[in-house]
Amino acid sequence: ASGDVPPLTIRDLTVRFAGLTALDAVSLTVEPGTVHAVIGPNGAGKSTCFNVLSGVYRATSGSVRFGPHELTGMRPHRIAELGVARIFQNLALPPRATVADSLLLGRHRLTRAGFLGAGLRLPSAAREDRVHRERVREIAAFVGIEDQLGLPAGALPYGQRKLAELARALCMEPRLLLLDEPVAGMTAAERRRTAAVIAGVREGLGISIVLVEHDMGVVMRLADTVTVLDFGRRIASGTPGDVQNDPAVVRAYLGQ
Numbered sequence: 001a002s003g004d005v006p007p008l009t010i011r012d013l014t015v016r017f018a019g020l021t022a023l024d025a026v027s028l029t030v031e032p033g034t035v036h037a038v039i040g041p042n043g044a045g046k047s048t049c050f051n052v053l054s055g056v057y058r059a060t061s062g063s064v065r066f067g068p069h070e071l072t073g074m075r076p077h078r079i080a081e082l083g084v085a086r087i088f089q090n091l092a093l094p095p096r097a098t099v100a101d102s103l104l105l106g107r108h109r110l111t112r113a114g115f116l117g118a119g120l121r122l123p124s125a126a127r128e129d130r131v132h133r134e135r136v137r138e139i140a141a142f143v144g145i146e147d148q149l150g151l152p153a154g155a156l157p158y159g160q161r162k163l164a165e166l167a168r169a170l171c172m173e174p175r176l177l178l179l180d181e182p183v184a185g186m187t188a189a190e191r192r193r194t195a196a197v198i199a200g201v202r203e204g205l206g207i208s209i210v211l212v213e214h215d216m217g218v219v220m221r222l223a224d225t226v227t228v229l230d231f232g233r234r235i236a237s238g239t240p241g242d243v244q245n246d247p248a249v250v251r252a253y254l255g256q
């Protein structure tokens with residue numbers, strides 16, 4: 001799939017709230033098929049960046065291009081139709097619906113939008129539904145939640161619920177995956193599982209991933225490129241090794 005994954009290019013992105021600049025002229029490029037980590041202390045602007053990328057917040061100025069498309073000002077469902085999927089920092093799966101139904105829902109939306117490949121647009125609705133259910137099962141197995149498909153999401157332990165959200169995002173067959181603190185609150189085993197899933201997605205699907213994460217072990221292991229934000233500004237960017245040894249980064253994390 002990496003053949004049709006365009007670069008994501010963020011240029012001079014600024015987001016202001018009353019009296020507060022959450023993002024201050026931030027630029028970064030996510031190369032197709034790579035994992036680009038965005039790190040920084042709490043309040044640095046990481047979630048705000050995701051909120052702009054997914055159409056939840058409006059940029060005050062600057063641009064976000066995904067291939068030929070300008071994402072700023074686009075509505076969230078249009079951005080999703082372009083193949084941008086997101087998992088939130090906080091749990092977002094509806095708690096009463098079964099995991100399987102939540103995963104299927106994302107797929108049916110995309111079918112209607114015509115985003116899925118022509119191979120999946122089959123004549124009979126029943127046949128189409130069966131194909132989707134098979135794919136949901138496949139993705140659930142890949143993420144390691146196949147035994148939970150029949151349960152309401154609310155019945156799952158926290159870490160498994162987050163894995164189910166990752167599965168839901170993958171069910172949308174994204175070209176760009178935005179992961180906001182995917183391993184936060186997880187057990188050590190769930191963290192390893194999630195890191196393996198993300199690595200597998202990168203290898204197997206060739207899609208681009210923007211990873212916001214505080215777990216530096218996970219960032220160092222998975223990221224091709226790291227951008228460091230502090231108080232809304234980009235203070236460093238480079239390979240994991242480069243930024244780890246950057247004095248400005250060390251200062252930001254130690255709070256001067």
Ligand code: ADP
Pocket residue numbers: 017018020021022040041042043044045046047048049
């Ligand atoms: P991070 O995810 O890096 O911890 P956020 O992007 O959530 O940081 O927040 C960056 C700054 O913007 C913080 O000071 C936060 O309080 C502020 N902020 C985020 N969203 C809003 C909003 N909707 N209204 C006002 N301030 C906000």
Ligand code: MG
Pocket residue numbers: 046047048089
């Ligand atoms: Mg955040």
